[in-house]
Amino acid sequence: MKINKQIKINGKVQGVFFRKSTLEKAITLGINGWVRNESDGSVLVEMEGNPSAIAEMENWLGIGPPLAKVDFLEITEGNEKGHQQFLIIN
Template identity: 55%
Template sequence: MNKKIRVTGNVQGVFFRKCTQQKALELGIKGWVKNEPDGSVLTEIEGEFYAVMAMEEWLRKGPPNAKVEALWEEEGEKQGYADFSILY
């Protein structure tokens, strides 16, 4: 399963990308995460159905210092990522 998810709110400057990477590795999720110019965080995640659902649920809250306001998501085709990266 593959999803692209945009997270809005107070999500930059609060270690959102690093914590997302750590959670993804914990769940066996592959893909990437990056900050967007509009202040949101964009991530593409892929893995087993339940792992992707667990990751999405985590993204709804984010790390302790984040304040997530909304999630936008779109299902896509598996890309075959080898790991989970932070893009700059």
């Protein structure tokens, strides 16, 4: 069973390799979806995978890469969309 979540990461999360680090972590965990910068300075992630991998990714997103400072996450559960890989999108 796969689950889908969309997570908006707020804080100092742009210009700190957040998207690249998220891509690498997602691939390691076998998660599909995408990550992008938002115009308000946040980063948005949509991800699908098994519940334990999604939980681990959610925990990681709450911390982020070393140069990031995550203030809070906004989490929305969604319907599976059948993503086949994980991408950085603009």
